[in-house]
Amino acid sequence: MGENVLVVVGTKKGVFVASSDAARKDWKLAGPYCEHWPINHAIVDPSDGTIYAGGGSEWFGPAVWKSTDKGKTWSHSSAGMANAAGEEPIKAVWSLTASPDGTLYAGVQPAALFKSTDGGVNWTEVKGLQQHPTRKDWMPGGAGLILHTIVIDPKDTKRMWVGISSAGVFFTADGGKTWEPRNKGVRADYMPKDQRYPEWGQCVHNFALAAGSSDRLYQQNHCGMYRSDDAGKTWQSIEKGLPSTFGFPSAPHPHDADTVFLLPLNGDSKGRYMPDAKAAVYRSRDAGKTWSDMRKGLPQENAFFGVMRQAMATDGMKKAGVYFGTSGGALFASNDEAESWSTIAEHLPAISSVETATLKA
């Protein structure tokens, strides 16, 4: 029995699904799905192949779309995804994560965490996060006050980290009842000089657990790249050797905890596109100590695109595939751990997320 790789792509105008066999050379693209809704994050639940897509329509508000047949048919719901009457309504879903325990989590704008135990049909808020004493002072980032990253320890699903722009990383060990900020060592360059390492308030862009680890995290921040080896209690800069301190996604290798892929842009205030307009993914094999620029097959002139926080992913194959999608609608793929690249699609709508699943054929 072979394996199929799905690459699920969230865009400004719906979801696309690319599929290939294990060789990952020939891709078939399907979509757009979800009635052209702006989708911030589309994922595949690895336990059963269900696709979930979270976003928000200017007309119809926030919702999580769901397909159990790889995109052929879809349903949608936001039942229970509500703030109290009189409060600011929820505008959009920004992140989704399927826990190994069967719970589906959604991060929304304004920043809050919801969960569903019936496959995305009904939602309830994880209220402990809102009760954190810092909540009233959280400041929005450029995209608003959004909860955009949800990471769950697969070995103990009560341990979770969330990323909020720009409140920083928060951690719970009790399934969401209580939370603490975990940002020590992470810079906030936009604060006065003597306040650049606050307890919370950092502009986290994205982070993820290293392969097989419950404690090692890789983070791309607005102000630098970081690794933590103690579940986020402390962070060390890993930006030396990279062309800038700015980028959005972080994509750990699926099997090797020392390998991680980042995609630095040229800088916070320089246009936020590829450095020197030449596209490259940066790979570290030693947990961020040294970096290699991986650019074979990627455009090396006039690459004035960005790559958003959820728009790079690895697959689960033995020789890992790496994928990223651009603000210009191009979807790039590597089937050899970023050594060489090809194009799956060139002219999609602006891509906001790329996630993968490896399924039995």
Add this chain to the structure above:
Amino acid sequence: MDASVYSNREQGGVVNVTLCAPLADLFPGAPRRLKLSAANVNEMVDGLDEQWPGMRDRICDTTPAIRKHMNVFVDGRRAKLATPLNAGADVFVVTAISGG
């Protein structure tokens, strides 16, 4: 217009509701035109949600109010949730201009 009458609220007459295509398309089986009884726009939205669960969330936010980029017109005038409905009123639920 040949449409079924949905909902039989004790108060409020039967009104003629037209749903824009992008809204109706989100709910398989929902017609573009229907009749239901409702005394005001909020009751009309309740009637729609009873037939097609989730439709309220697409028309209204949790303020509660009609969504910023949705419009409800009653006999040609832009309405709010509290706008009363007279029997025979023509109600249009439409998407407003929104770019991007």
